[in-house]
Structures are given as C-alpha cells and as structure tokens.
Amino acid sequence: MNTLQAGDKAPQFSLQNQDGETVSLTDYAGKKVLVYFYPKAMTPGCTVQAQGLRDIQSELKSKNVVVLGISPDAVKRLPKFIEKESLNFTLLSDEDHAVADDFGVWGLKKFMGKEYDGIHRLTFLINEDGVIEHVFNKFKTKEHHIVVLDYLNNA
Numbered sequence: 001m002n003t004l005q006a007g008d009k010a011p012q013f014s015l016q017n018q019d020g021e022t023v024s025l026t027d028y029a030g031k032k033v034l035v036y037f038y039p040k041a042m043t044p045g046c047t048v049q050a051q052g053l054r055d056i057q058s059e060l061k062s063k064n065v066v067v068l069g070i071s072p073d074a075v076k077r078l079p080k081f082i083e084k085e086s087l088n089f090t091l092l093s094d095e096d097h098a099v100a101d102d103f104g105v106w107g108l109k110k111f112m113g114k115e116y117d118g119i120h121r122l123t124f125l126i127n128e129d130g131v132i133e134h135v136f137n138k139f140k141t142k143e144h145h146i147v148v149l150d151y152l153n154n155a
Contacts, residue, residue: 003104003122006134010035010126011102015070015092018078023068023092025130032065032133034148036123037105041073041081041091045141049121050087052145057088063152065125070094072119123148 004010010033014024025033036053038046053060053067060067067089073081078091092099100106100119109118123136123144134155139147 003120003137004124004132004135006132008132010124010130010132011099012130013099013102015094015099016075017093018075018082018091020075023090025126028066029130030128032063032128033126034060034065034067034123035103035126036067036069036121036136036144037100037103037119038069038071038121039119041071041077042084045121046071047081047085049141049144050081050085052142053089053148054085054087056145056149059149060152064128065152066090068092070099072097072100125151 010025012025014022017023038049040046050069069089069091072094074095075093078093081087082091094100097106103124105120105122107117107120109116109120124132125134127133134151136147
C-alpha cells in the first residue's frame with residue numbers, strides 16, 4: 001500500500017453518488033475537499049464517523065470545506081445510510097476500489113485473526129489547487145470530526 005501524502009497532487013476521480021449521479025473532484029474546484037474513506041456503510045465505526053462529520057457541517061462550510069465519503073459500497077446502499085443517519089454530505093461508491101487504490105488506502109487488513117483486502121480508514125484534506133494539504137491517519141472513529149476541526153482551526 002503506497003498511501004498518498006501531504007504535498008502530493010490528488011488523483012482526479014469521478015464516481016456515482018447516492019443518487020446515481022456522477023460526481024468528480026473537479027466539481028469542487030476553488031473549495032477544500034475532505035475525502036474520507038470508510039469500509040462499509042451502516043457498520044458501527046463508520047456510522048459514528050459519519051455522524052461526527054454530519055454534526056460539524058456548519059463549521060466545515062464556514063471554512064469552505066466540502067465532505068465526500070468514499071466506500072466500496074454499491075450505490076443502492078448509500079441512500080439508506082444517508083436517510084438512516086440524516087447525513088448532510090455526499091457519499092460516493094467505489095465498488096471496484098479504483099479510487100481507493102489511487103489514494104493508496106486499499107490493502108491488506110487483519111481482523112479477528114483473518115486477513116483480507118479492504119479500505120483503510122484514512123482522510124485526505126485536498127486544498128483549492130487539488131493538492132493534498134493534510135492526511136488524517138491517526139484517530140478513533142468517534143473523534144475523527146474533532147481531529148479534523150482541530151486541524152482546520154489551527155491551520
């Protein structure tokens with residue numbers, strides 16, 4: 001796994017959102033984009049992480065930051081997650097994990113003695129010029145939104 005770092009140019013991508021519409025990174029030119037990768041919608045850790053980001057949307061918007069959540073979930077699963085948790089940001093489907101591969105977040109994982117390939121929970125803050133400004137790689141899911149806000153408030 002070769003994870004992108006701060007200073008790297010963010011890979012361009014286009015994925016389908018929860019409504020089946022194509023969303024591209026270029027759609028957000030001139031804004032900061034918080035791209036967060038999560039393993040699976042409606043699982044406990046992913047739900048807590050999404051709820052935290054939901055709850056700080058006004059602060060993120062005031063800092064010109066847009067949130068894009070990316071998982072290998074099928075498009076049809078995403079609206080259920082949004083509705084169930086009242087999420088107020090875009091979720092994108094990366095079923096073939098091509099975008100996860102481009103960012104270097106797809107790789108070997110271990111859980112309860114089993115090894116498998118999957119998404120590593122990482123978040124990238126991409127600046128207005130399409131360059132990765134910061135990589136969030138050390139956080140607990142319930143504190144993810146606090147770590148992000150702390151960085152934005154002190155950047």
